[in-house]
Amino acid sequence: MGANSFMMTFPQFFGRGCSKEAGEKLAAMGCKKVLVMHGKGVEAAGLPAPIVQAIESAGLEVAENNEVESDPSDRIIKKIADFGRAAGVDSVVAIGGGSCMDAAKCVKLLLDNDEPLEVFYDISHSQKTAIPLITIPTTSGSGSEASKGAVVTDTVNGIKRVIIGAGTTPAMALIDPELTLGVPPKVTAACAFDVLAHAIDAITSKMTCRITQAVSYEAIRLMESSYKQAVEHGDDINAREDMQLASNLGGYGIGNAKCSMSHAFAHALGALYHVPHGVCCAIFTPASLEYVSDTCPEQIRAIAELLHTAYDAEDSTREIARKTGEQIRRMYRSVGIDDITAYIPDEEEAIKRLTPVAEKDIMALFSPRPIDGESCEWVIRRTYELARS
Template sequence: MNSLTPLSIDGICRVEFGPGRIDRLPALIAATGHTRAFVVTDRGLRAAGVAERVLKTLDSAGIEYAVYDEVAPNPSTGNVDAGAARARAFGPAAVVALGGGSVLDAAKGISLLVGNPDAVAADADHLWDGADGLPLVAIPTTSGTGAETNGFGVIEDAAAHRKVYIGHPSVRPQVALLDPELTLGLPAAATAATGIDALVHGIESLASRGANPFSVAYATQAVTLVSRALPAAYRDGSDLDARAELMMGAHLAGQALTLSGLGLVHGIGHALTAHTGTPHGVALAAVLEEVMEFSAPAARDAYEQAGRAMRLDPPADGDWARATVAAVREISAALDIKRPLRELGADRPMLSSVAAGAVADAVTKNAPRIPETAEVLEILERTY
């Protein structure tokens, strides 16, 4: 099977993969038990015409729908509350999430709040035991977060100045519709930022304390696909084969992280984004190699798995961790994505808060080497 071969898999989440699969959307909505759709997207996709292509598919099938297109790049609790108010007013429907990770995360929150009419997004910590949300069809338009694979989203509680996890088993998408044609217009910088997120998902899943044979299988294949396809898609955004391979790799990385959890790169990334507004993938790239070097004493086997998945030649000195970090550094350089923290809006007094937030983040507990705040601060100083 090549990367453009259409694929349909039924399971906990039904996966529809391949160019042109967006035409199946009306049937997939009907499979949720609903005849109406509440579409969650962002204004960038409306302006780019991607959303209009999807809405025309619904129009052709005579499906009634409403659109909430105000999801921000780093969605906040207020953003999710506003979308939930619109969805409640529209009434029973399947939620169709069309966009990148921010849109998919916000859509999960919106779906969940509709099922819990007295709740607001700031109640995220308590909603895990709440009532079911609306069924969700996820249509990613970037290849990075793998958010279509799980039932939680990361949103910003602006009042508390922290990232919160909002989710419930019921808002794990019933359908993941992966159509690489929808990613063809993605700019190179966005391709790099979302793609590096997928690569980190694969690497951190391999090294996570929660890794198991299933997550390792997903993560290994994800690292193979993403490390090969990401530079190609960055160089030529119209390369549909590379786009398809990257989309599948990102999806498999999402499957892996859902099982294994992540680690310190994401812990720092979440804290850095909360403090500076830096795009998620750019925040990860800022500290990726440095965290890998810090983690290497406890993650040598995992980094060997990652290096072999990247098809590296066996290093002459036998140091797979060093070779894998070097290969990741080479990919970051090819994508022109790594920036010092001072260019991302972080000032030195802020670093202590970022370090504390990273250590407190739930994902950091899965890191192969659990850091002290002072150790994270040292990593941040190195990347400043």
């Protein structure tokens, strides 16, 4: 067996209140003018203001932009990059969830490289890196602060693209659980199942290794023990802290082993029907886990035990995976996440529209079993079967 590979390429700081250290961190890197990116929802919650104040108190000038949108499009990324370029910024700070952090990575990429965004859809295309990016997550789901990758909506083709490389790599992350205290229950619930999907994908990916599995198992343990408390009692800082750590560890996992089957379907459902990403992950994780189960029997049993799945000692790996998928569905339904039938009532429509997008998604490359038309149909039909159960 060859050596395991696990990379942690930039520093990350975790702790209550650490977001206010952004100014001193930027000053230490020699920055003078920073583009602070966030969305209008984060702005309405009052989260950017103390961070901006800390940056200005450290002697830096701030150019602030609040145009980040959910599932960021190529158009808004180009617009914000033009804003930053015109302002003459030498650094970027992202304050928000996965959409904001992914958008900021792509904005940094465009500021570093005098080329159009589309050329970087080819992940082999060379990327230069120059200005530093600090990511400050305000939700507990994407783990984007821990990874080099970014997801962007390609508005020309109506699909989601993944961009990854030196140009999308943050300089550091400041992970402050206090910023998540005001996240609404529905968003908290969806984010929790993004965490779970990241961990399961990383554990079952064909690029997995024991180190990836170790951090991903811990992400599952933390998620399972704290997600309901975080949803139902959003002011519980201990639950929020556990979910933030779970999210971060999930980001480490997919940053190394990549996402896999559930995310190929989640990207398709999100791009075509504009369903929140974490909801998409919740919907497709059960059947995806069952489909790949025969490739990783030890991992399936470990996941089942972490999620407190009831199964018999003589059960086959596939049966344990089936029961674990049913357990995951009970978990997401318990916090108000709908089944696929709420978004696409017609099963045949789902097969027709989702299949060609999912099988071409870049995450299909990392599935331990092939993602083709036949497997897509099986996963989608199984997802509807679960919804009807």
